[in-house]
Amino acid sequence: QLQLQESGPGLVKPSETLSLTCTVSGGSISSSSYYWGWIRQPPGKGLEWIGTIYYSTTTFYNPSLKSRVTISVDTSTNQFSLELTSVTASDTAVYYCARPYTQSDWFDPWGQGSLVTVSS
């Protein structure tokens, strides 16, 4: 059974870069699915899609975040990653990695989530 787990710093300073990694277990990142994604949820608020990557090459990003986001895949470590630059307090959220069935379909499974706080 495929499982996803986020990891990374829980605290990031304003203007710096947020970096998170999602480790995939129970299957190979290059064969279990060609799609991988990130979603975030500010405290007490709803879900916001960040982006999706396809087969390590094609990316789809939320237009509101596109200029600051990079999603990449590392097949050697069975991980995929999120980088969000120039963060502000409004980027404080629980960040989830998840697997989209395709770029236009549902997300399942999800990681447990990683809280990232942006503060000096």
Add this chain to the structure above:
Amino acid sequence: SYELTQPLSVSVALGQTARITCGGNNIGSKNVHWYQQKPGQAPVLVIYRDNSRPSGIPERFSGSNSGNTATLTISRAQAGDEADYYCQVWDSSTVVFGGGTKLTVL
């Protein structure tokens, strides 16, 4: 950009039927997916492609989609169904989530 509108809250008596709506322009032409999120937990897929249930999701959960409204129906509501529910679609190369609905089981 495409918007999905959900009621902030829905209440249902124990054992009765809850209906949570998700409104969007011509949403009936799109595939709608639904997630359940309990406090402190990650979302869980409960309905995909309008009305399909993943394995392990009770038959009490069902979905429909037509016109400008998609609906998640929870029959014989249980205390354990109390959670936030989110709808999701794909539009213009972006993933869109509804704002979420808090379901309270009375």
